[in-house]
Amino acid sequence: MTDxxxxxxxxxxxxxxxxxxxxQNRPVTLSVVVLVLVIVIYGILSWYSSSLDTKIADADxxxxxxxxxxxxxxxxxxxxxxxxxxxxGQIINNHTFWSTxxxxxxxxxxxxxxxxxxxxxxxxxxxHIRALTDTYATIARQLAxxxxxxxxxxxxxxxxxxxxxxxxxxxxxxxxxxxxxxxxP
Amino acid sequence: xxxxxxxxxxxxxxxxxxxxxxxAMPAYDGIAARRAALDERSxxxxxxxxxxxxxxxxxxxxxxxxxxxxxxxxxxxxxxxAADLVSMIQALASQNGLQLTTLAMGxxxxxxxxxxxxxxxxxxxxxxxxxxxxxxxSIEKNIRIIDIDTIDAAPTSENSPxxxxxxxxxxxxxx
Numbered sequence: 001m002t003d004x005x006x007x008x009x010x011x012x013x014x015x016x017x018x019x020x021x022x023x024q025n026r027p028v029t030l031s032v033v034v035l036v037l038v039i040v041i042y043g044i045l046s047w048y049s050s051s052l053d054t055k056i057a058d059a060d061x062x063x064x065x066x067x068x069x070x071x072x073x074x075x076x077x078x079x080x081x082x083x084x085x086x087x088x089g090q091i092i093n094n095h096t097f098w099s100t101x102x103x104x105x106x107x108x109x110x111x112x113x114x115x116x117x118x119x120x121x122x123x124x125x126x127x128h129i130r131a132l133t134d135t136y137a138t139i140a141r142q143l144a145x146x147x148x149x150x151x152x153x154x155x156x157x158x159x160x161x162x163x164x165x166x167x168x169x170x171x172x173x174x175x176x177x178x179x180x181x182x183x184x185p
Numbered sequence: 186x187x188x189x190x191x192x193x194x195x196x197x198x199x200x201x202x203x204x205x206x207x208x209a210m211p212a213y214d215g216i217a218a219r220r221a222a223l224d225e226r227s228x229x230x231x232x233x234x235x236x237x238x239x240x241x242x243x244x245x246x247x248x249x250x251x252x253x254x255x256x257x258x259x260x261x262x263x264x265x266x267a268a269d270l271v272s273m274i275q276a277l278a279s280q281n282g283l284q285l286t287t288l289a290m291g292x293x294x295x296x297x298x299x300x301x302x303x304x305x306x307x308x309x310x311x312x313x314x315x316x317x318x319x320x321x322x323s324i325e326k327n328i329r330i331i332d333i334d335t336i337d338a339a340p341t342s343e344n345s346p347x348x349x350x351x352x353x354x355x356x357x358x359x360x
Binding site: 024025027028029030031032034035037038039041042045046048049052053055056059060062063066067069070071074075077078080081083084085086087088091092094095096097098099102116117118119120121122123 | 332340
């Protein structure tokens with residue numbers, strides 16, 4: 001560089017002059033703050049997540065402990081008992097009492113009527129009776145007695161035949177209401 | 186210089202955004218799932234603890250009434266108990282003066298998926314009518330419930346006082 005009489009017109013070395021502008025670092029500062037904030041949030045979430053994992057593991061171990069405390073045999077017995085209690089009431093309600101039916105029939109039986117056979121079917125609500133007697137009047141009385149028996153819904157005379165002995169062999173079908181005829185009085 | 190700072194700031198913000206979506210958001214979602222799992226387990230623990238306490242209470246009560254419950258269990262037993270059924274029927278027949286001539290047990294039937302099974306029993310008996318009435322009374326009062334489905338009666342021979350009875354019935358047990 002020319003030096004005229006000690007006067008340097010242009011500086012030989014350029015000096016960098018930093019001009020500080022207020023707020024020039026704000027973008028960097030803000031972005032650092034945001035970054036730190038994200039990292040802090042992630043840290044908190046990780047810590048909380050880890051804490052929840054510990055609690056879940058604790059709950060799992062408590063569940064396993066409860067399962068070990070169970071007495072399976074006792075539970076099974078209680079389950080059977082519970083079923084028995086539920087079923088028994090239902091079965092007792094539907095329990096059939098043929099002794100009631102026989103008592104009712106016996107009380108209305110005419111003295112000269114002799115049963116030869118009978119066949120009773122609960123599912124059909126029918127009772128077939130084959131009997132012997134002396135007269136048609138007795139048969140008529142017997143039919144009336146059957147018809148008047150509590151629980152007997154219908155009486156059908158299926159047939160009458162006269163035997164060589166002179167006796168009358170007759171077949172009767174009774175249709176009954178099981179809720180009255182087969183229930184405990 | 187200012188533009189470099191701006192670029193640096195933008196890069197840092199971008200990194201922060203990426204980290205937020207890559208790390209923080211999945212962690213947050215994971216927390217929601219973990220909280221749901223923990224709530225479910227806590228509820229299970231509470232329920233099972235309560236059930237265990239109830240069961241223990243019931244076990245104590247049943248132990249205190251073991252005798253009654255044993256009797257009660259004969260009404261509708263937990264198993265088929267065919268051997269008991271046979272010996273019981275034979276005992277009832279002989280106690281009431283009837284002769285057990287035939288005995289057959291049929292297939293088990295279960296109506297409408299009911300919680301019990303009906304075990305069919307087919308009996309052949311011979312004896313007098315009074316004895317048969319007494320037998321029916323005994324069957325009806327027997328601790329194990331037996332329902333009679335059909336009864337057929339006829340003299341074993343013409344004018345014989347001995348009557349042959351055929352009884353179809355069913356007992357119950359829990360399936």
